[in-house]
Amino acid sequence: MAALAALAGLGALVLWALASPAEAQAACGGRSEMVRRLAQGFGEVQVGSGLSGERIVEVWAAPDGGTWTILVTTPGGISCLAAAGEGWVAAPDVPVGEPM
Numbered sequence: 156m157a158a159l160a161a162l163a164g165l166g167a168l169v170l171w172a173l174a175s176p177a178e179a180q181a182a183c184g185g186r187s188e189m190v191r192r193l194a195q196g197f198g199e200v201q202v203g204s205g206l207s208g209e210r211i212v213e214v215w216a217a218p219d220g221g222t223w224t225i226l227v228t229t230p231g232g233i234s235c236l237a238a239a240g241e242g243w244v245a246a247p248d249v250p251v252g253e254p255m
Contacts, residue, residue, distance in 0.1 A: 183235040
């Protein structure tokens, strides 16, 4: 039953990501609220981040690989869901100087 609830929640996140621009506004909120939803609702933790212009792009994923989310945060602290899915697989660490 918990798996079904998690899948339904993931479906809602994916629908947010695929929404039209007017509907997509619902996929945004304060960063702390968005992060709380990812952590409490899906058990996701931050696994990576980078900059795109002035925006912070973060990848969140459940440790078991069940779900993942890409969150984009503006300098004003508004975070928006950019993409979400399931089946996350972390890339293996590559020693410095080694070819990938």
